[in-house]
Amino acid sequence: MGLILVDIVAEAVRDDGRWVCVGVGLNDVWVVISRSGTAAWIFRYLDPDAALARFFEHANVHPFSAHIPDNTRLVVHKPSMFRLPSMEAWKRIGGED
Numbered sequence: 001m002g003l004i005l006v007d008i009v010a011e012a013v014r015d016d017g018r019w020v021c022v023g024v025g026l027n028d029v030w031v032v033i034s035r036s037g038t039a040a041w042i043f044r045y046l047d048p049d050a051a052l053a054r055f056f057e058h059a060n061v062h063p064f065s066a067h068i069p070d071n072t073r074l075v076v077h078k079p080s081m082f083r084l085p086s087m088e089a090w091k092r093i094g095g096e097d
Contacts, residue, residue: 004042006031009078012059015071022055024048024081034058053085053093063090 006023013019020034025044030051032043041058045051056063059072063084068074076082 004031006033007078009081010055010074010076012055012061013073013075014060014069020055020058022051032058047089048081049085049089050093052083053089053095056085056090057093057095063095 004025006025008021008023011021018036022032025031030045030048032051032054034041043054061068
């Protein structure tokens, strides 16, 4: 595995220390990095829709409601690149209605 450089689009931080970010790396590859305790997951996507869906899932934020849980702080660094995923992408990663 090599070095991964990511221009962070958004991140979510929870009170319990869990953290997740979504960003764009080299060659327009979207990357989701999620940390919980001492474990970390790194997902790479060519489809930004799938990356954004995975970001919302790991942030524990339902993308189609206007509610962000009280224990979660959402920070958007690149508003022009941050959007809700499609319902199709949300269902494809296992999100529920």
